[in-house]
Amino acid sequence: MARAHRPxxxxxxxxxxxxxxxxxxxxxxxxxxxxxxxxxxxxxxQPGGVGNSVALIYVFAVWAGLIAGANLLSRLLRRDTEDDADEDGRDPSA
Structure with missing residues (x-):
């Protein structure tokens, strides 16, 4: 008996x-x-310590980076969802 070929x-x-x-x-x-x-x-x-201004700039930069990353990922997910809906013949806006 031959098996079905699966990728x-x-x-x-x-x-x-x-x-x-x-x-x-x-x-x-x-x-x-x-x-x-x-x-x-x-x-x-303390010697060699990091100032509050540097820490606040770091936190703001991380915050902005997380927003940019979430925006990028949401666009990629939305595009994939729309592509799936188009392949299925459904209306992506519904």
Missing amino acids: VFLPPAGYRRRRVRDAARLLPVLGVVLLVVPLLWTRSD
């Missing part, structure tokens, strides 16, 4: 879609880790 790998579009979803799920975890980093720095009153 070993996922189709590239499906694989990419899953990786984008995984990245969207990990973005909050990455944000927490990056926002906790200033708590590990030495205080500014």
Whole structure:
């Protein structure tokens, strides 16, 4: 009896879609880790310490980076969802 031939790998579009979803799920975890980093720095009153202004600039930069990353991931997810709806023949706006 011959077995039906199944592809070993996922189709590239499906694989990419899953990786984008995984990245969207990990973005909050990455944000927490990056926002906790200033708590590990030495205080500014100690030699070689980091000042409050540098820490605030770092937190703002991480915050802006998380917003940009979330925007990029949402656009990628939206485009994949619209592509799936087009392939299924459904209206993506419904």
